[in-house]
Amino acid sequence: MPYPTEPDRPANEAASRNDCGSCTICCTVMKVKELNKGAHTPCTHCHEGIGCTIYDKRPESCRVYECLWLRSQQFDKPLPANIRPDRCNVVIGTINNGNEVILYVDPSHPEAWRAPAFSEALGLFCSRGIPVHISCHDQITRVF
């Protein structure tokens, strides 16, 4: 989960490991069992413009979490800047030992994953035969 927030770098600038930039959406969308925080509930430790205020002491599940968008920034062909989770209201993750994709969708934007910006990524997953699921309101639905 997010490094302390930093200003967004221009989209054409090289990505780095902390390219969460100003994104903190997983701190709302994801469950954190150690904090007894449910899905789609803002974490009380996440402050706008600062990020995680307990960064050095954040729970283990926050330490190990990276969404697929962030992970992809180290790949030869990273997922594009315009589908960074805070820009599209969808956190891209994996399940089943990384073999399937799951899109955690902000319930206030349930159709966000259908945005044109996602077409290329969805096409890529489908062309590789990777199953894609949507998680919204704690309900998981396979869409491809």
Ligand code: SF4
């Ligand atoms: S959703 Fe991804 S990019 Fe955004 S803060 Fe979490 S890990 Fe970083």
Ligand code: SF4
């Ligand atoms: S503890 Fe920090 S990293 Fe974990 S959900 Fe809360 S703000 Fe995010």
